[in-house]
Amino acid sequence: MKIHWMPIIYLTAHSEPQVFQRAKDTSPAAYLLKPFRHNELAFQVELAYLNQYNNRHPTNLLGSEKLYLPINKGHEKVAKQDVLYLLAEGAYVKVYMVGEEKPHLLAMNLGYLAQYFSTANFHRLSRSLLINLDHVSRLERSQLFMHKQPVPISIPEGNRVDLIKKLAVVRTR
Structure with missing residues (x-):
């Protein structure tokens, strides 16, 4: 058999x-x-x-610092450190990059793509969102801002504590 x-x-x-x-x-x-x-x-x-x-x-490429993502009918080289965040939308993932106004739209699920972003600086904020902690520029009670992104990202209440543990947040008494 x-x-x-x-x-x-x-x-x-x-x-x-x-x-x-x-x-x-x-x-x-x-x-x-x-x-x-x-x-x-x-x-x-x-x-x-x-x-x-x-x-x-x-392959041993999951830990690589660069990826070739399926973009524009080919595969484009992307440095992981330039990824701001990954946002799942149905059967697609939007990849937001430093210095780019529009995200790249990839026909795959976030669960699959997230395995390539398993380093400590990437944090799964929710089932549909994976953020690069190196690019968090501002943290508020229920939202955060990514590097030069005008639109805030909502922080799910249940995930706020885990996020704060990953960031060096100085609290007042």
């Missing part, structure tokens, strides 16, 4: 958090909600296959 591992992609109309959590516990390659777009489904199947191949043929 031969075992062949294959990625699992959920395609469902169930968007309830508890259903998603149960699916997430099985480590799926993707979780797509109906109605779906045909090109989105094709992208997710291709990524699931690629991710399975990469996970079965690991």
